[in-house]
Amino acid sequence: MTKRFQVVGIGNAMVDVLCHTEESFLAENGVEKGIMQLIDRDRAVELYGRMGPSIEVSGGSAANTIAGIAALGGRTAYVGKVKDDQLGAIFAHDMRAQGAVYETPMAPGDAAHETGRCMVLVTPDGERSMNTYLGMSEHLGPDDIDTGMMADADWLYLEGYRFDGPDSHEAFARAIRACKAAGGRVSLTLSDPFCIERHRDAFHRMIVEDLDLLISNRAEMLAMFETEDLDSALDAAARAVDMVVCTESEKGAHVVTGGERWHVPAVPTDIVDATGAGDLFASGFLWGLAEGHAPRLCAQMGNVAASEVISHLGARPEADLGALYRAHGLA
Amino acid sequence: MTKRFQVVGIGNAMVDVLCHTEESFLAENGVEKGIMQLIDRDRAVELYGRMGPSIEVSGGSAANTIAGIAALGGRTAYVGKVKDDQLGAIFAHDMRAQGAVYETPMAPGDAAHETGRCMVLVTPDGERSMNTYLGMSEHLGPDDIDTGMMADADWLYLEGYRFDGPDSHEAFARAIRACKAAGGRVSLTLSDPFCIERHRDAFHRMIVEDLDLLISNRAEMLAMFETEDLDSALDAAARAVDMVVCTESEKGAHVVTGGERWHVPAVPTDIVDATGAGDLFASGFLWGLAEGHAPRLCAQMGNVAASEVISHLGARPEADLGALYRAHGLA
Numbered sequence: 001m002t003k004r005f006q007v008v009g010i011g012n013a014m015v016d017v018l019c020h021t022e023e024s025f026l027a028e029n030g031v032e033k034g035i036m037q038l039i040d041r042d043r044a045v046e047l048y049g050r051m052g053p054s055i056e057v058s059g060g061s062a063a064n065t066i067a068g069i070a071a072l073g074g075r076t077a078y079v080g081k082v083k084d085d086q087l088g089a090i091f092a093h094d095m096r097a098q099g100a101v102y103e104t105p106m107a108p109g110d111a112a113h114e115t116g117r118c119m120v121l122v123t124p125d126g127e128r129s130m131n132t133y134l135g136m137s138e139h140l141g142p143d144d145i146d147t148g149m150m151a152d153a154d155w156l157y158l159e160g161y162r163f164d165g166p167d168s169h170e171a172f173a174r175a176i177r178a179c180k181a182a183g184g185r186v187s188l189t190l191s192d193p194f195c196i197e198r199h200r201d202a203f204h205r206m207i208v209e210d211l212d213l214l215i216s217n218r219a220e221m222l223a224m225f226e227t228e229d230l231d232s233a234l235d236a237a238a239r240a241v242d243m244v245v246c247t248e249s250e251k252g253a254h255v256v257t258g259g260e261r262w263h264v265p266a267v268p269t270d271i272v273d274a275t276g277a278g279d280l281f282a283s284g285f286l287w288g289l290a291e292g293h294a295p296r297l298c299a300q301m302g303n304v305a306a307s308e309v310i311s312h313l314g315a316r317p318e319a320d321l322g323a324l325y326r327a328h329g330l331a
Numbered sequence: 332m333t334k335r336f337q338v339v340g341i342g343n344a345m346v347d348v349l350c351h352t353e354e355s356f357l358a359e360n361g362v363e364k365g366i367m368q369l370i371d372r373d374r375a376v377e378l379y380g381r382m383g384p385s386i387e388v389s390g391g392s393a394a395n396t397i398a399g400i401a402a403l404g405g406r407t408a409y410v411g412k413v414k415d416d417q418l419g420a421i422f423a424h425d426m427r428a429q430g431a432v433y434e435t436p437m438a439p440g441d442a443a444h445e446t447g448r449c450m451v452l453v454t455p456d457g458e459r460s461m462n463t464y465l466g467m468s469e470h471l472g473p474d475d476i477d478t479g480m481m482a483d484a485d486w487l488y489l490e491g492y493r494f495d496g497p498d499s500h501e502a503f504a505r506a507i508r509a510c511k512a513a514g515g516r517v518s519l520t521l522s523d524p525f526c527i528e529r530h531r532d533a534f535h536r537m538i539v540e541d542l543d544l545l546i547s548n549r550a551e552m553l554a555m556f557e558t559e560d561l562d563s564a565l566d567a568a569a570r571a572v573d574m575v576v577c578t579e580s581e582k583g584a585h586v587v588t589g590g591e592r593w594h595v596p597a598v599p600t601d602i603v604d605a606t607g608a609g610d611l612f613a614s615g616f617l618w619g620l621a622e623g624h625a626p627r628l629c630a631q632m633g634n635v636a637a638s639e640v641i642s643h644l645g646a647r648p649e650a651d652l653g654a655l656y657r658a659h660g661l662a
Contacts, residue, residue, distance in 0.1 A: 020649070053398070053425040053647055056387035067384070086417040086445070094384040114417070316384055318351070 004152040006075045006290035011062025011159030012137035013080030014116035015087045019054040021121045036130040036192045044133040057314035058094035062159035064276045064315045068283025070099035071317045077101035081140040087115035107136050126271035141167035145174045151182035160191030163199040187213035190220035207240050214241045218248045253299045264299040267307035276315025280305040335483040337406045337621035342393025342490030343468035344411030345447035346418045350385040352452045367461040367523045375464035388645035389425035393490035395607045395646045399614025401430035402648045408432035412471040418446035438467050457602035472498035476505045482513035491522030494530040518544035521551035538571050545572045549579045584630045595630040598638035607646025611636040
């Protein structure tokens with residue numbers, strides 16, 4: 001029987017605040033380049049006060065992935081927590097306007113935490129350095145998990161960043177149980193090397209016990225399996241998980257499954273802003289799998305979606321991804 | 332004696348909510364193409380609910396102009412009203428981060444109106460159709476006018492849109508008196524043909540009694556002087572005002588002053604989003620005047636600044652305008 005959703009994603013719901021900046025700004029303000037740093041509200045206010053003029057675009061890693069799947073015409077839903085404030089309204093609007101189901105109850109207007117935001121500093125090389133105030137997104141708990149929705153998903157897609165927060169592990173466990181009990185499959189993105197350091201044991205347990213698909217980039221794969229050798233890391237991952245995908249920026253992506261391994265080259269692109277590259281790769285890959293395509297073709301689809309999102313500021317697709325797929329002979 | 336500010340602008344402070352849309356969306360939703368329509372809060376909620384995924388960028392016509400002058404390194408300040416809410420914080424941040432002075436007190440968090448916003452629908456031809464919920468911006472009153480700041484300005488720049496609102500005419504009068512009494516000069520943008528229809532007498536009075544510089548586009552100039560002939564309109568304007576500037580989109584701009592008239596061709600550009608074209612023309616023109624350049628060169632500077640802002644989504648400059656001027660041999 002066809003399920004209602006091809007992919008249901010769970011992650012930290014937030015709005016990105018993006019600005020172009022010089023390399024020197026990062027050093028002067030203690031921002032580590034290319035990674036995601038968690039910051040508290042005071043630091044968020046301080047850093048924002050020093051940042052240049054910015055634009056606001058809905059973000060959140062898994063949310064970007066789900067938005068991309070919706071943009072491809074996929075049947076998809078997102079679970080993540082915002083407050084009933086102006087940024088929360090923007091986040092909810094953009095998710096629904098893209099065609100995704102988004103029903104997570106907003107925290108009321110008098111809640112203690114605002115909608116989360118991520119200050120994204122984009123250097124001239126297109127690299128993005130992220131400074132995240134989790135705000136309300138951190139407080140997604142088991143009660144926010146609609147088990148009926150999870151049971152109605154072919155794929156569950158979990159965001160590694162979402163391991164931060166008091167009730168997050170329990171929320172994930174509830175979602176996984178409901179999805180698997182109904183025959184669904186579970187995927188995870190490792191999100192960030194420092195996120196792996198914070199939650200290594202929990203990541204490891206999920207990889208061994210729950211995952212059908214692991215998605216990561218090179219740095220995360222090496223950090224997760226504590227090696228400097230990508231082949232060793234991919235081998236270790238493939239022993240635990242049915243399908244493993246690893247992106248390597250401009251070098252493309254590796255797919256390992258069923259004893260086979262492919263390398264799929266990236267789509268050459270003038271990079272404006274790397275924000276969302278991995279997220280949109282996951283959109284293309286997961287949507288391809290859900291549509292029944294071969295893993296290698298799915299990786300090509302992921303590469304094309306990623307190439308679109310790095311060609312402009314912000315991590316949500318602007319072009320017609322379906323038309324891009326046709327232009328690349330993928331559909 | 333050098334004044335603190337080269338240009339002080341007064342206008343409706345707001346955040347733009349921009350999305351790409353098809354022509355058919357305008358017709359289906361009763362949006363008139365290419366103009367600014369005022370809408371109430373219910374209509375704003377309804378229209379937003381139908382719009383596609385959007386990005387948020389600080390806007391407001393005179394605010395864009397002042398941001399452009401600040402981006403050029405000009406000494407400039409802005410006066411416009413927001414509420415102490417998330418959009419208000421975004422507006423204030425972006426203005427100050429660009430280098431403009433912005434000290435208008437925010438309305439408190441329990442005020443009846445939110446920070447204004449403008450839903451900008453950008454069609455494939457790059458034309459923008461604006462739907463404005465004025466919110467708190469409408470309530471800028473005489474008490475918000477710092478007469479010391481007005482006296483310390485070489486140029487006052489008034490936004491025609493700001494004629495809407497209960498205390499706006501009185502606020503303008505207070506600003507003009509303080510500026511002129513200290514030897515400053517006064518400029519006005521006509522903003523929009525429908526805005527002229529709403530406030531024809533007040534516009535006319537200001538043109539005859541107060542203005543040193545009138546800035547408009549072709550449609551506004553024709554509407555203001557109730558003619559179909561641009562030459563007649565320019566003649567009528569020049570009889571009342573020392574300097575008259577009229578933009579004509581891809582045809583460039585006309586400058587009339589001291590019995591002379593010049594036409595300055597536009598800078599050819601692939602148009603992505605016309606939002607802010609007139610605003611950034613005004614940035615370049617006013618900054619040029621304040622720097623003591625000849626009117627014809629000022630119009631070239633205006634054209635270059637306008638060409639930058641229409642090359643991307645949003646009405647605030649993204650590129651280094653000074654570098655663009657050097658590339659065009661204007662500095």
